[in-house]
Amino acid sequence: MNTNEPTELQNLLTDQLRDIYWAEQKLAKTLPKLAKKAQSPALKTAFTSHLAETKTHIQRLEQVFALLGLKPRAKKCDAMQGLVEEGDGLAEEYAGSPALDAALICAAQKVEHYEIATYGTMRAFAKRLGLTEIVKLLSATLKEEGAADQKLTHIAESKANPEAQQ
Numbered sequence: 001m002n003t004n005e006p007t008e009l010q011n012l013l014t015d016q017l018r019d020i021y022w023a024e025q026k027l028a029k030t031l032p033k034l035a036k037k038a039q040s041p042a043l044k045t046a047f048t049s050h051l052a053e054t055k056t057h058i059q060r061l062e063q064v065f066a067l068l069g070l071k072p073r074a075k076k077c078d079a080m081q082g083l084v085e086e087g088d089g090l091a092e093e094y095a096g097s098p099a100l101d102a103a104l105i106c107a108a109q110k111v112e113h114y115e116i117a118t119y120g121t122m123r124a125f126a127k128r129l130g131l132t133e134i135v136k137l138l139s140a141t142l143k144e145e146g147a148a149d150q151k152l153t154h155i156a157e158s159k160a161n162p163e164a165q166q
Ligand SMILES: [Fe+2]
Pocket: 024, 053, 054, 057, 115, 141, 145
């Protein structure tokens, strides 16, 4: 075996990197639409501030590509495409309803959990491969995804869910 050939674990890391690179770019286009649809100012702000973070996530992924000696390349993420489509459907169904914000949060939290799963898995791969700098970059994003998810839980429980019950 040629020792310069990437291992299958390295290939898997690159594959997931391309997947999440596509997913983050899709989110950068989707979050402004969610902010526009959101009814409460708190939820609008949550989506807008996560858009700023998402742009940073894209930059960090580009740093990861560079550290791996690769050009940034996106591979269509069918899962994220599906989550966004389902979210659009939910938003349409609940347009004008007092449950609209709860529905938007529901869709957004599915997205956050997808990201958390992908970044957590990629970080484990990078740890295993001894890629310390990459572990740091992925950890920084993972922390922000977790905080975004918690912020949405807070808005849901304190405001959106009680409103949806009216
Ligand atoms: Fe992200």
